Amino acid sequence: MKINVMSDILKANDLLAQGIRKELEGRGIVSWNIMGSPGSGKTLILEHLIPLLPPHVKSAVVEGDLATSKDAERIAKTGVQSMQINTNGACHLDAAMLRSALSGINFDGISILFIENVGNLVCPSGFDLGENGRIIVLSVTEGDDKPEKYPSMFRTADLVLLNKIDLQKQTDFNIGRFSEGMKKINPDAKILKVSAVNETGFAQLVQWVVDRLP
Amino acid sequence: MKINVMSDILKANDLLAQGIRKELEGRGIVSWNIMGSPGSGKTLILEHLIPLLPPHVKSAVVEGDLATSKDAERIAKTGVQSMQINTNGACHLDAAMLRSALSGINFDGISILFIENVGNLVCPSGFDLGENGRIIVLSVTEGDDKPEKYPSMFRTADLVLLNKIDLQKQTDFNIGRFSEGMKKINPDAKILKVSAVNETGFAQLVQWVVDRLP
Numbered sequence: 407m408k409i410n411v412m413s414d415i416l417k418a419n420d421l422l423a424q425g426i427r428k429e430l431e432g433r434g435i436v437s438w439n440i441m442g443s444p445g446s447g448k449t450l451i452l453e454h455l456i457p458l459l460p461p462h463v464k465s466a467v468v469e470g471d472l473a474t475s476k477d478a479e480r481i482a483k484t485g486v487q488s489m490q491i492n493t494n495g496a497c498h499l500d501a502a503m504l505r506s507a508l509s510g511i512n513f514d515g516i517s518i519l520f521i522e523n524v525g526n527l528v529c530p531s532g533f534d535l536g537e538n539g540r541i542i543v544l545s546v547t548e549g550d551d552k553p554e555k556y557p558s559m560f561r562t563a564d565l566v567l568l569n570k571i572d573l574q575k576q577t578d579f580n581i582g583r584f585s586e587g588m589k590k591i592n593p594d595a596k597i598l599k600v601s602a603v604n605e606t607g608f609a610q611l612v613q614w615v616v617d618r619l620p
Numbered sequence: 621m622k623i624n625v626m627s628d629i630l631k632a633n634d635l636l637a638q639g640i641r642k643e644l645e646g647r648g649i650v651s652w653n654i655m656g657s658p659g660s661g662k663t664l665i666l667e668h669l670i671p672l673l674p675p676h677v678k679s680a681v682v683e684g685d686l687a688t689s690k691d692a693e694r695i696a697k698t699g700v701q702s703m704q705i706n707t708n709g710a711c712h713l714d715a716a717m718l719r720s721a722l723s724g725i726n727f728d729g730i731s732i733l734f735i736e737n738v739g740n741l742v743c744p745s746g747f748d749l750g751e752n753g754r755i756i757v758l759s760v761t762e763g764d765d766k767p768e769k770y771p772s773m774f775r776t777a778d779l780v781l782l783n784k785i786d787l788q789k790q791t792d793f794n795i796g797r798f799s800e801g802m803k804k805i806n807p808d809a810k811i812l813k814v815s816a817v818n819e820t821g822f823a824q825l826v827q828w829v830v831d832r833l834p
Contacts, residue, residue, distance in 0.1 A: 443657045444741045444770060445762025472742065474768050495772055497711060497742035525769070526742050527658045528686065528711035547761040547784065548659025554688050555739070556658060558709055570761065576787055 419533055422501035426508065426536025430519060434620045437519040439535050441559065442543035444525030447569040449477045450602040451543060451611075452520055456484045458605075458612050463619065465518040468507045470499040472524060487511055498529035501536055517619055527552070531559040539564040539618070542595075546570050546579040553587035560588065563595040565614060572601040633747055636715035640722065640750025644733060648834050651733040653749050655773065656757035658739030661783040663691045664816040665757060665825075666734055670698045672819075672826050677833065679732040682721045684713040686738060701725050712743040715750055731833055741766070745773040753778040753832070756809075760784050760793040767801035774802065777809040779828060786815040 430437050440448050449469070456465055467488040469477040478490035489507040491499060504521065511519075521537060523530040542563040544552055547570055553560040560566070566588065568581075581599075588595060596614065600607035644651050654662050663683070670679055681702040683691040692704035703721040705713060718735065725733075735751060737744040756777040758766055761784055767774040774780070780802065782795075795813075802809060810828065814821035 443659065443739070443762075444766055445657065445759075471769055473771050474765075476765055476769065495742075497740070524742065525657070526711070526740060528709075528738065528740050529743065545659075545761065547759065547787070548657075551688075551690055552658055555685055555690065557687050573761070573787065573790055576790060 416532070419501045422505055423534040423536040426501055426504060427538070430536065431538075431620070433513050433516075435513065435516055435519050436539075436618055436620050437521060437535075437537045438539055438541050438615075439521050439523060439530070439537035440541045440543065441523045441527075441530045442525065443527045443545075443548055446525070446543040446545045446548065447567075447602045448522050448525070448543045449480055451567060451569065451600070452522065453480055453484055454602050454605055454608060455611060455615070456481075456486055458608055459518075460616065463517055463616065464515050465520060466511050466513070466516050467520045467522065468504060468511075469522050470503070470524045472496070477522065487516075493524060497524060497526050498533050499523050499535055500533050504535045518615070527556045527559050531562050541565045541567060543567045543569050546574045546577050549577075550579045550581070550584035551587065553584065553591045557591050560591045560595070563592055566595050566597045567611070568597060568599045569602060571599045571606055572604055630746070633715045636719055637748040637750040640715060640718060641752070644750065645752075645834070647727050647730075649727065649730055649733050650753075650832055650834050651735060651749075651751045652753055652755050652829075653735050653737060653744075653751035654755045654757065655737045655741075655744045656739065657741045657759075657762055660739070660757040660759045660762065661781075661816050662736050662739070662757045663694055665781060665783065665814070666736065667694055667698055668816050668819055668822060669825060669829070670695075670700055672822055673732075674830065677731055677830065678729050679734060680725050680727070680730050682718060682725075682733065682735045684717070684736060684738045686710070691736065701730075707738060711738060711740050712747050713737050713749055714747045718749045732829070741770045741773050745776050755779045755781060757781045757783050760788045760791050763791075764793045764795070764798040765801065767798065767805045771805050774805045774809070777806055780809050780811045781821075781825070782811060782813045783816060785813045785820055786818055
């Protein structure tokens, strides 16, 4: 009985997500679902990435948080449209929440939609939002054992941003151990070492994003 | 309909949790539910705390993870009994999982049970495990805005361990902003600044734990 209810919820979500994907693709927009732990640096990466994109590449951002509009306010300062979703306690975004948020965005001239999910390395992975791909942010301060300990999340990544690489020497994060874990869970994911505070690796990140424009 | 199902699940969990609490208290055991983001340092704190407890204070540990037994293996090296729960994708422990794990522990002479929950700053807060209190671990690398952004978690804390304090100067973590957030969400929680790698603040942490022995 419990399984049926969960299955119905997921089915309804998938139908909504398919509609979102079709609509965005029809408008020539590529969309990225950005996921990671609280404080892994998702918002700061967007704050630094957006101004580095070529001038003709316009983006919009949807921010997901349990509470507050702090993240959408930070993103708005970069000059792009940003919408905040408050999940009021829910541990992930779903397609219905995104559907509502999208109705507040003017998509004229927009070619990228960044969706920053709730900070959580578990739940967001189970919910398709209609995105074209997934970017997982892991900071080196979280430890190199995370791909194996949170396989459902890392299995779905197109790109893993290994953030706070400037702090690596202050931690025991071992790139070899991390890469071994990724090979077991998701050998196809691209891995980029970045630091949002000093924009290490951001030239490669910009290139990765630009290469995937529609 | 959905709400009824969720309410029934929580009711069943609460009944089981009450049974666990009664049983542990009857055995003279105090239990702590330890929660925080992936990589906040929950396991490393236990690895350093357990050997610093007075010799007559024996503890046991239950570790919750989506996958792997890495954490229970780390804890076992301190010489205490440790049990690993794999949630197989679930984002939090519940009382039924803990009930199963407890059947594998010999409680003779044990006075503290540490339960390390799944790394997640959202879901574990909603599930009573029968614990006597809650310890939230937040690392300074996660940012000072977390109490307001994850209120359901911080509202339930008896103790907040502000971990990785040795890295504070490499971050923009502002203790004043963090304390303001905590005052809004949970003014009664005790806050201790700690670093598991060099045991900063561990004398106070040991004292806090010892003061709360049955």
